[in-house]
Amino acid sequence: MIKAIIFDLDGTLVDTLEDLSVLINGILHERGWPEHPIQAYRAMVGRGFTRLLSAAAPRDVAFNFDELYDLALSRYARMGIVTAAPYPGVEQTLRDLSSTGTRFAVVTNKPDDIAKAMVAKIFPDIPFALVQGGMDGKPLKPDPSGALEAAAAAGVTANECAFVGDSDIDMLTAIAAGMLPVGASWGFRGKDELLAAGARIILRSIDELPDVLRRPIDEEHRLLK
Numbered sequence: 001m002i003k004a005i006i007f008d009l010d011g012t013l014v015d016t017l018e019d020l021s022v023l024i025n026g027i028l029h030e031r032g033w034p035e036h037p038i039q040a041y042r043a044m045v046g047r048g049f050t051r052l053l054s055a056a057a058p059r060d061v062a063f064n065f066d067e068l069y070d071l072a073l074s075r076y077a078r079m080g081i082v083t084a085a086p087y088p089g090v091e092q093t094l095r096d097l098s099s100t101g102t103r104f105a106v107v108t109n110k111p112d113d114i115a116k117a118m119v120a121k122i123f124p125d126i127p128f129a130l131v132q133g134g135m136d137g138k139p140l141k142p143d144p145s146g147a148l149e150a151a152a153a154a155g156v157t158a159n160e161c162a163f164v165g166d167s168d169i170d171m172l173t174a175i176a177a178g179m180l181p182v183g184a185s186w187g188f189r190g191k192d193e194l195l196a197a198g199a200r201i202i203l204r205s206i207d208e209l210p211d212v213l214r215r216p217i218d219e220e221h222r223l224l225k
Contacts, residue, residue: 002180002213004129004154005097006147008165009108009115010045011187014122016084017041023076024056027068033058042188046167048109048140049073077114081121087186089207094126097210105130105150109140109169129154141169144177151177164209168197182212 010016017038025035036044036056044055053072057063094104105128108115115133119126130153132138132146139145151161163174166187174181175198183194183202191202201212 001160001216002162003101003160004103004105004151004156004162005209005213006105006107006150006154006161006163006179008046008141008163008167008170008184008187009106009110009118009133011042011166011189012087012164012170012184013090013106014084014086014118016118017045017188018083019079019081020045020052022082023072023079024052027072027075028056031063033061045188046109046169048134049076049111073111073114076111077117081118084118084122086122087206089205091123091126093206093209094123097213098127102213103154103156104128105132105154107132107141107146107150107163107173109134111135142172142176144173147173147177147179151179162213164203166194168193171197171199174198182209 007013021036021038021041028035044052050069053069057068098104104126106115106119110133112133112135116131119128119131130150132149134140147163148158151158158178162180162182163170163177164182164184165171166184167189171181171183171194181199183191183199184206185191185194185202185204194202203209
């Protein structure tokens with residue numbers, strides 16, 4: 001049975017799309033570079049802050065990327081939470097599952113300090129065993145090391161964990177770690193990408209998650225009838 005759930009953050013627990021688009025488009029505007037519609041950021045988020053900036057910045061302009069990165073990171077940290085909010089049903093589902101003894105963690109490619117601050121602010125009463133974001137010296141998802149650290153922090157083995165996320169990166173992370181890959185179809189990417197990356201289960205909303213956890217799952221993470 002699944003005893004712990006490791007969550008992605010952006011696009012899974014929290015809708016951060018508007019905040020991220022305002023942040024990056026503001027910097028692009030200041031430099032006279034083309035901005036992007038908010039929906040374009042759906043495809044840019046999830047692979048780390050460096051990849052997000054690389055995708056958003058123009059490719060035909062020479063600039064100091066380290067300077068851009070430091071500017072964007074410091075501005076994001078100062079900006080904090082503006083419109084970012086949990087998706088419908090997330091808080092109640094986490095409370096309900098927590099009351100049954102299910103353990104939680106967050107593993108995200110968002111910068112670590114910002115991820116920790118966001119989770120603490122939005123979910124102050126949810127007992128996450130670990131919140132880990134991107135940091136120097138640690139590989140980003142889909143490397144499984146962060147997910148495995150989260151399982152250890154929750155006191156469970158990898159095959160007792162579900163990894164819930166909205167992108168191919170999350171499904172690949174789950175598979176590499178030996179966890180149940182569960183797709184959050186309400187997020188930034190959608191059902192097709194999740195299935196193509198190996199999702200065993202697709203959730204239409206987080207309200208469906210408790211039912212999934214009540215169903216027996218074999219060692220290869222196939223649901224048993």
